[in-house]
Amino acid sequence: MDDPRLTNPTVPSTAPTTRDGTLARVSLLPWALFLVTLAAAAFLAWKLWQPEDIGDPLATSLVAFEKQDKLTVFSAELAPVVSSDDARLFGLVKSKQVAVIPARVDYTVNLAKVGRERLAWNAPDQTLTVRLPPLTVSRPNLDEARAQYLRDGIWISREAQDKLTRDNTRLAEAQAVQQAANPVLMELARGAAKEAIRQNLSIPLQVAGYGKAQVVVTFDQ
Structure with a gap:
């Protein structure tokens, strides 16, 4: 009879690592969206308030x-x-x-x-x-x-x-x-x-x- 320890070797699971990486990406996503929104708002405000002619x-x-x-x-x-x-x-x-x-x-x-x-x-x-x-x-x-x-x-x-x-x-x-x-x-x-x-x-x-x-x-x- 085959030794089950030889036919079914234990393979280290990569699931925790993949899950941690996924969580890290998911947690950074709201910050990235916030920064993009802030940059867009700042640009629109600058274009809105920038004077067309700042003088001679x-x-x-x-x-x-x-x-x-x-x-x-x-x-x-x-x-x-x-x-x-x-x-x-x-x-x-x-x-x-x-x-x-x-x-x-x-x-x-x-x-x-x-x-x-x-x-x-x-x-x-x-x-x-x-x-x-x-x-x-x-x-x-x-x-x-x-x-x-x-x-x-x-x-x-x-x-x-x-x-x-x-x-x-x-x-x-x-x-x-x-x-x-x-x-x-x-x-x-x-x-x-x-x-x-x-x-x-x-x-x-x-x-x-x-x-x-x-x-x-x-x-x-």
Whole structure:
């Protein structure tokens, strides 16, 4: 007689595994349907509420400029060192004064000169290019209250001292103008201007609906 253990080998059942997989697929189905429904609803809502025209980016930028006339973008503290000589009584009485007079200069951009012709909008890239007029450097503001003086002379009259001070003030202002035009300071001021303009225009563009807008700033050559 055949051994039933040989003719009927035990085969491991795969039913539990198949059932678990089926249950897993069935349990994911409601979530998948929910996500599809949510995505469809979101798309329909976006199409319903999306404005057909979110505005002219150039007009938006010009409005932002109109709110500001001249924009101060950079300030520099300078310290001109100057000296003046004075001679009186046929050159017999000589005096000299050395002065260090702190000065401040401001670098500004005249936004009133920025019209539509200085703006360019690249719609595919959402890039706004702005061409600014040259920077304007203010007249130096001398702080004579903090000035330091060194005088040399056997005798310095009041008239001679006043003349030395006036001459040093004039020389300090002229020297401050030269220092303000230093290429290093001018480059720092241009960099500050570009950053200020980018910040001033990026926010209005984002509010107008251009969330990915970029602003590129250049200067007249």
